[in-house]
Amino acid sequence: MKNKIPVADLNQRGRASIDFLGHMFHGTQKIREAASEYVVSEFGEGKDLPDDLDQRVKQVSEYASQLPATRVRRTVGEWHAQNHGLIAIDAFEELGEDFAKDLHQYDEGTSRLTHDDDYENPYYWQGVEFHRTSGGWDGHDYMGFIHGEIVHKKMVDVIYPGGIFKQRCEVAKLAPQDQYESILEMGTSTGHFTLGLALAYPDAKITGVDLSTRALEHALRVGNANNYSWDLYRRPAETTGFDDNSFDLVTSYILLHEMPVAAIKEIFAEAYRVTKPGGDMLMSDVVRYAEQNKLQVALADEDAIYGGEPYWRESASADLVALAQEVGFTNVRATNLGTGPYPHVVIGTKPS
């Protein structure tokens, strides 16, 4: 992977602890399968389950609870939810102050970060610890590194064979045109998708916005370490402040399920406003509930409830194609990588 930020060689305790989180995932595969088979054998595709999602989740959850494997699966999941962030923070702090200081050599360079303190964080973001990340995205001075380099690259990559960075690169290539001059990324986070965009469209000028200062600080360092000229701003994607018709491509990756539908609508409207006529939008997110059967939706919804995803239900229930069309994008279509429904990618064009 292209990334010149020093990959942390964790100390023994941190390394073993992070590895253990992977072992927890792989070691519980059998009980996860048993728990899944138990509900599928009872409910099938869930055709007879209630239409009301609260009732459906309750019915499936109560039935599933009868199986010890389900209760153990939930226990393991809860331990992981409570501890993965703390373990990653500990692993980082064990590296010592010198390691942290060394990261600051990447604060200056070809990329730029602007903190716009005039922009208030929206209500749906304040105080929420997404993914049950301890303290939230800004919960540690180096949360960007902790989340981007330790959680993503040492923990999540183990769970998703092939790596999530590869997936981001492949999504970036789904944009309709071969090259873009200017790209706006909404929800830059620590720069993973930004890097994918930079590799896919090497001549593009990339601008990124996000709400998390700590995540953007890391994205800045990734940009500088790779000599990219990224312009990063701490601003909400709903009100970016950029001029009308500024970008050839406006895009986001796995951002939209972290917000209510009202905010998604605002973001799509903002995307339309800042896209140049003839330019494109590409927004990717989690699998739509409309693409899943009733049982799958109930199980996904329960996972979201206990996984720190307050907006998953309403976001996954939204028709992103329709929302994109409502704000004016044309030739809007949904696609994926051809390997399954995840991620759900919506592509459209602003009329010339």
Added chain:
Amino acid sequence: MSLDPKSFNNPGTPTLVEQDSAGLGQAVLTLTHELWVVIDRVNALEGVLKKHGMNVSEEIENYTPNDADKAQLDQRGKELVQRITDALAHSS
């Protein structure tokens, strides 16, 4: 479901119930056994090395397993988790 998004920070996941306590006891003892084996092995290893004049604590701190070691560790870690969770899931 609560409409307050902050309630998702600590959602009160239902986990084990009273009837799991027998399995829990088994799992804790299985884990204690595994932990003791590791403590004893680390102690033995450091003792043997010290006997040969090698103070390795710092090197251990910075040790990174090679690919073969890593694969073996991953397998053993997976098996350990499987033993503990099986003890929990099959003893209730």
